[in-house]
Amino acid sequence: MRRRTPEDRYKDNVRKQQRILEEFTAHEREWANDLFLWYRTKKMEIPEDEYRACAFFLNKEYLKKPGSLTLLYEMYLRCNKELPEVTRENAFDVLRFQFKAYAKALEKGGF
8 A cells, every 4th residue: 555645645634624614614504593593582682793703604704704714613612612511501601602702703813
C-alpha cells in the first residue's frame, strides 16, 4: 500500500472539516427554527441579537462571509463545554444564551 502524499492528507483534512461545518450548520438551522417557534408559542418578541444570529443561519449568510462559520463553530464548542447540561426546564434559556453568544461573536468578528 502506498503512502498518502501531503497533498492527499491536506485534501482529506479539508473534506473532514467541511463535513463537520456542514453538520454544524444543519444542526444550528434546526435550532434557529425551534427558537423562533418557542418565541411564537410563548407570544413573546424575539430580542434583536437572538434574531440576528438565527437569521444568519436561516438566510445562509455564512456563505458570503468567509471565516464566520468557523468562528461560530468555535463558539458552539465553547458553549458546550461551559454551559450546564441541558434539561427540559432550562433548554429554552440555554438556547437563547447560545444564540446571544453567536450574535456577540459575529459582532466582535466584524460580520
